[in-house]
Amino acid sequence: MNTRENNPFEGKSSRREFIKTTGKLAAAGVLAGVSIPYVHAAGSDLIQVALVGCGGRGTGAASQALSTKGGPIKLVAMADVFGDKMTKSYENLAQRHKDQVDVSPDKKFIGFDAYKKAMDCLKPGDVAIFATPPAFRWVHFAYALQKGINAFLEKPITVDGPTSKRMLQQAEEAEKKNLKVGIGLMVRHCRGRQELLKRIQDGQIGDIICMRAYRMQSGGGATGPKPQDMTETLYQVRRFHSFLWASGGIYSDNYIHQIDECCWMKGAWPIQAQALGGRHYKGNSVDQNFDVYAVEYVFADGTRLFYDGRHIQGCHNEFASYAHGSKGSAIVSTSSHTPGRVRIFKSHVMDSKNLVWAFPQPEPNPYQLEWDDLIDAIRNDKPYNELRRGVEASLVTSMGRMAAHTGQIITYEQMLNCPHEFAPDADKLTPDAPAPLKADKDGKYPVPMPGIKKDREY
Numbered sequence: 288m289n290t291r292e293n294n295p296f297e298g299k300s301s302r303r304e305f306i307k308t309t310g311k312l313a314a315a316g317v318l319a320g321v322s323i324p325y326v327h328a329a330g331s332d333l334i335q336v337a338l339v340g341c342g343g344r345g346t347g348a349a350s351q352a353l354s355t356k357g358g359p360i361k362l363v364a365m366a367d368v369f370g371d372k373m374t375k376s377y378e379n380l381a382q383r384h385k386d387q388v389d390v391s392p393d394k395k396f397i398g399f400d401a402y403k404k405a406m407d408c409l410k411p412g413d414v415a416i417f418a419t420p421p422a423f424r425w426v427h428f429a430y431a432l433q434k435g436i437n438a439f440l441e442k443p444i445t446v447d448g449p450t451s452k453r454m455l456q457q458a459e460e461a462e463k464k465n466l467k468v469g470i471g472l473m474v475r476h477c478r479g480r481q482e483l484l485k486r487i488q489d490g491q492i493g494d495i496i497c498m499r500a501y502r503m504q505s506g507g508g509a510t511g512p513k514p515q516d517m518t519e520t521l522y523q524v525r526r527f528h529s530f531l532w533a534s535g536g537i538y539s540d541n542y543i544h545q546i547d548e549c550c551w552m553k554g555a556w557p558i559q560a561q562a563l564g565g566r567h568y569k570g571n572s573v574d575q576n577f578d579v580y581a582v583e584y585v586f587a588d589g590t591r592l593f594y595d596g597r598h599i600q601g602c603h604n605e606f607a608s609y610a611h612g613s614k615g616s617a618i619v620s621t622s623s624h625t626p627g628r629v630r631i632f633k634s635h636v637m638d639s640k641n642l643v644w645a646f647p648q649p650e651p652n653p654y655q656l657e658w659d660d661l662i663d664a665i666r667n668d669k670p671y672n673e674l675r676r677g678v679e680a681s682l683v684t685s686m687g688r689m690a691a692h693t694g695q696i697i698t699y700e701q702m703l704n705c706p707h708e709f710a711p712d713a714d715k716l717t718p719d720a721p722a723p724l725k726a727d728k729d730g731k732y733p734v735p736m737p738g739i740k741k742d743r744e745y
Contacts, residue, residue: 332358332359333358333359333360333361334358334359334360334361334412334413334414334662334665334666335360335361335362335363335364335408335409335410335413335414336349336352336353336360336361336362336363336413336414336415336416337362337363337364337365337366337405337406337408337409337413337414337415337416338362338364338365338366338376338405338415338416338418339365339366339367339401339402339405339406339415339416339417339418339419339427340366340367340416340417340418340419340420340441341365341366341367341369341372341373341375341376341377341418342367342372342376342418344418344441344471345376345416345418345419345441346375346376346379346380347654348416348418348439348441348471348658349362349376349380349416350379350380350383350384351654351655351657351658352414352416352439352658352662353380353384353387353388354384354655354658355655355658355659355662355663356659357662357663357666358666360387360662361387361388361389362380362384362387362388362389362390363389363390363394363408363409364390364394364395364396364404364405364406364408364409365377365390365394365395365396365405366395366396366397366401366402366404366405367396367397367401367419368397368398368399368401368419368521368524368718369397369521369525370397373395373397377390377395394408398718399716399717399718402417402419402423402426402427402430403430406430406431406434406436407434409434409436411434411435411436412435412436412437412665413436413437414436414437414438414439414467414661414662414665415427415431415436415437415438415439416438416439416441417431417438417439417440417441418441418471420524420527420533420534421441421442421443421444421445421446421533421534421535421539421540421681422446422450422527422532422533422534422709422710422713422723423713424440424444424445424450424454425445425450425453425454425457425713426713426714428440428454428457428674429457431466432457432460432461432464432466435464435466436466437466437467437468437661437665438466438467438468438469439468439469439470439471439658439661440468440469440470440471440674440677441471442470442471442472442540442543442544442677442680442681443534443535443539443540443543443677443680443681443684443685444470444674444677444678444680444681445678445681445682445685446531446532446534446535446539446681446685446709447535447685447705447707447708447709448682448685448702448703448704448705448706448707448708449706449707449708449711450708451678451681451682451685451702451703452703454674454678455675455678457674458672458674458675458678459675461672461674462672465668465670466672467661467664467665467669467671467672468671468672468673468674469657469658469660469661469671469673470673470674470676470677470680471657472543472544472547472548472673472677472680473624473625473653473654473656473657474544474547474548474551474620474624474627474653475547475548475551475653475657475673476653476656476657476660477625477627477650477651477653477656478646478650478651478656479626479627479628479629479646479650480548480551480619480627480629480653482629482646483552483617483619483629483631483646484551484552486617486631486644487552487610487612487617488554490614491614491615491631491643491644492610492611492612492613492614492615492616492617492631493612493613493614493615494612494613495552495553495590495610495611495612496590496611496612496613497590497591497592497593497611498549498552498553498590498591498592498593498608498609498610498611498619499592499593499594499595499608499609499611500545500546500549500592500593500594500595500607500608500609500619500620501545501594501595501596501605501606501607501608502541502542502545502595502596502597502605502606503595503596503597503598503602503603503604503605503606504597504598504604504606505598505599505600505601505602505604506598506599506600507528507537507541507576507598508528508529508536508537508540508574508576508598509529509569509572509574509576509598510526510528510529510572510573510574511571511572511573512571512573512730513573513726513730518718518719518722519721519722519725519726520716520717520718520719520720520721520722521718522722523722523723523724526574528540528574528576529572529573529574529575529576530574530575530723530724530732531575531709531724531744531745532709532710532723532724533710533723535681535684535685535688536574536575536576536688537576537596537598538576538577538580538596538684538687538688538691539681539684539685539688541596542580542594542596542684542687543680543681543684544624545594545608545619545620546584546592546594546680546683546684546687547680547683547684548608548619548620549592549608549610549619550592550680550683552610552617552619553586553590553592553610555586555587555588556586556679556683556699557584557585557586557592557683557686557699558585558586558587558698558699559584559585559686559696559697559698559699560582560583560584560585560686560687560690560696560697561582561583561585561690561695561696561697562580562581562582562583562687562688562690562691563579563580563581563582563691564577564579564580564581564691564692564735564737565577565578565579566578566734567579567599568599573726573730573731573732574732575724575732575733575734575735575745576598577691577692577735578597578598578599579596579597579598579599580594580595580596580597580687580688580691581593581594581595581596581691582594582595582596582687582690582691584683584686584687594687606620606622606623607619607620607621607622608620609637611635614633615631615632615633615634615635615641615643616631616632616634616635616637617629617630617631617632618630618637624653625650625652625653625654626648626649626650627646627650627653628645628646628648628650629645629646630642630644630645630646631643631644631645682699682702682703683699683702685702686698686699686701686702688744689702689705689744691735691737692735692737692740692744692745693735693737693738693740693741693742693743693744694737694738694741695741705742705743707742707743707744709723710723733745
């Protein structure tokens with residue numbers, strides 16, 4: 288491992304600074320912050336929640352927050368750019384959680400500044416959920432820091448180098464303030480994966496030789512031309528999976544989970560990536576995504592992680608992650624994120640004859656466990672800050688994406704120090720403001736051009 292003297296990123300975002308004892312830490316492998324006197328919610332047992340970003344994932348996160356045990360918890364404010372999303376979210380949450388949803392009409396806020404108004408309804412020690420497009424993570428979390436509010440940030444946390452540096456600084460400030468920060472990489476909270484990690488660290492499959500992961504599905508991230516009745520900025524925010532500035536595209540938003548879980552099992556971040564990718568059957572779609580990605584991540588010891596992504600209808604689908612060791616192999620994810628149904632085999636033939644261990648079924652839902660762990664840390668003032676690790680996972684994911692989009696080998700340091708900030712004015716956006724991405728006269732947006740644009744993705 289590099290020392291602080293020869294590695295300028297040590298202590299902030301070292302590619303190799305990865306806590307191998309993660310799986311042995313309480314429940315979730317959180318990074319310890321600096322402990323200071325702390326009283327949650329001004330001494331009250333009630334934890335108040337504000338939901339910023341009322342789409343499907345935000346609504347799900349709010350529901351899981353309200354499903355935690357151990358004390359009273361209420362949703363008291365909501366914020367979004369789109370009123371229809373908020374209405375649907377509120378109706379779903381109110382129906383399911385009834386008295387725990389106490390959001391009066393004057394606490395439902397619409398607009399790009401709505402996040403401030405929602406957090407103004409909270410007290411220090413309460414918790415805000417940030418589930419808007421990732422471009423706004425640093426903007427929203429900066430206000431949470433200012434207000435002394437705990438936070439849950441949906442993944443990915445960043446999509447480029449400049450915002451990664453910014454949020455690493457925010458992570459340090461959050462630690463100093465003893466704020467509790469959860470990140471939506473819920474697989475790390477899966478009890479089955481935690482047990483698998485311990486067994487890998489104990490040498491049950493030997494030294495990891497390579498890993499492989501797949502997310503091949505029927506579509507995602509495509510969008511047709513902008514409707515006439517919507518501003519350019521609102522259109523791009525609404526269709527954020529289609530635009531790299533807003534989400535990192537389908538690559539960052541979808542692939543981060545498996546990239547993170549494989550690096551977790553390895554106990555390290557990769558040092559570089561090379562990749563292939565291309566666009567195929569786009570039709571009238573104007574998004575920036577490739578339809579296929581094939582990435583080779585390289586770790587410092589030479590081990591490889593091979594990642595394949597595909598978003599084309601009519602093809603073989605697979606959604607799984609595997610680890611291969613010198614003495615056997617393991618399934619990290621079976622099909623989607625949950626249930627993991629993790630298993631260990633005595634050879635690289637993963638069948639019942641070679642099975643030596645499997646986590647008991649049914650297994651707890653990690654989407655709920657990540658909230659159980661976060662709220663427990665808030666109520667009992669346990670050190671809990673996943674932000675730095677979430678930024679690093681986002682940066683490593685962006686490294687593979689940039690390798691595919693430029694056709695170059697991209698190192699961790701190159702990704703971190705790439706000056707191309709996709710949306711530098713994300714904190715100043717309004718519905719009528721110029722969008723971060725401009726269309727040409729035919730309504731088409733710039734797309735990656737590997738081998739032609741080598742130092743930036745578009």
